[in-house]
Amino acid sequence: MSVTAMTHWTPDDIPDQTGRTALITGGNSGIGLETARALARHGARVILAGRSGTKLDRAAEAVRAATPGARADTLVLDLSDLSSVRDAATRVAETETVDLLLNNAGVMNLPERRTTRDGFEMTVGTNHLGHFAFDAQVWPAVRRSSAPRVVTVSAAAARWRMGGLDDLMSEKGYRGMSAYARSKRANVVYTIELARRTANSPLKALVVHPGAAMTGLQRHGSGALSRVVTTVAARLLMGSAEGAAWPSLYAATSPQARSGQFIGPAGRDQTSGTPKPAKLPQGAGDPEEGRRLWAASEQLTGIPFDPGAESAL
Template structure:
């Protein structure tokens, strides 16, 4: 069942709820933060650049007077930074909504995180894997927490195959992105299996497409960048619309544990979110268990969720 007339205006009051959003200083994360703050949630804006986070908080306060905002310095390309950012909440806080939103795309050459992991998968999947693991004690203190992870239609691309997760056998920028986004879906399905029967949910979304800073690496030449900018502006949606799937997943009763949601519009960039088709193999428990083991091995982080 899908509520086909839903819009963010239908989100009920979120007073008393705490949400943490990664990549909240920009694009879809910023718009997600804005709506959750408007509904009364306490919003923790997480990102790697303190000045940009402070600027985002200033802009949000101008849009939402009285917004309850805090900033959290978090670099998903550093396991030490992730552990440090999560520590205060994990020790004594309660987290109702974790929105794993941050991401990089089209990184031109194979780069590594501080811990030696391929940067795109390291940031988009492994960073969020570790963050979710570290925040599990705070999520467990909530009566009904949700972990929402932002994937992309690229999750379904054939090049998103999860063998060679670190692109050691060859690096292609958009293959690394597709792998990271497939991993977001497989991670959520496996987390949902591990949360099944309890009060907490894991939901994965794709936002359609929107003009944001994500496209900044898409072309390295000036002409190429101009072409991408023009094409983006005519073919792609806005960050406001692209935030709808995350907002629906975070707040709607019909966003069930394990759901994969995307925009309903035929253009795939707008409209009320609805369940979308999983990438091939993404629902295979064997694939989920393998990714989980590999993610624990690569990060050295053991996930404290018992398999039921």
């Protein structure tokens, strides 16, 4: 046995974030709220983005209650509606500097195929296209930061074979978990391509997966029995939202985190060790797949996005 006790990274190791602003989609609950709490505890101003103003206000108050003096603001944003995305992004882009942009919000396992207001399959439309459109339009605020980071929350489901990007809108057939896996693969491919396109800038783009945790996504089971089974399994097998936030927090703040990495938990027990680079889904780092998804995302949303256009990010 070693005389020296082994130590590992924890959120207590987050460097001082005073003077930095973090914008977190899905910041009113689950991983997003836990991420906001930790960043605020280390001095960051946090902007919590989500669909419900009431829930956002409640979450911001929880952040302030946990850390007296914390700065927590809110931003109403519906990622399934490009007009809402445009309005929210414009408000931020005109006035803010965003040092940490955390693409965290998402939906999972919708029981039947639904579409967004703009006609996209709901899961991919929210989890990927909504974030792509938001990032593109909020980019002036990211560009103002001297050391910006973009962290996108994916999932281990990104590795599932059913999640190929050839049928992005699930037009050939719909299964809830297939659409979820597809959206999570898109999160990985998008982030790796973003890292590639900003390689000559100070920006770091990382993608994370939180492991298994009960965060609120599981509420979309395909029936009452499915939800009961998921809840029981969650209590037995899944970690907490607090532990699930560790990869996001590490990617957003650690000096050791590098652009283009896919960061996951140390193990099933999410708080048992330092978050670490995970194996990419097969082919997700292929530049050609990245270019195809980027072009498709621009075409579907109607929003061009050239993150490397400004040399001084």
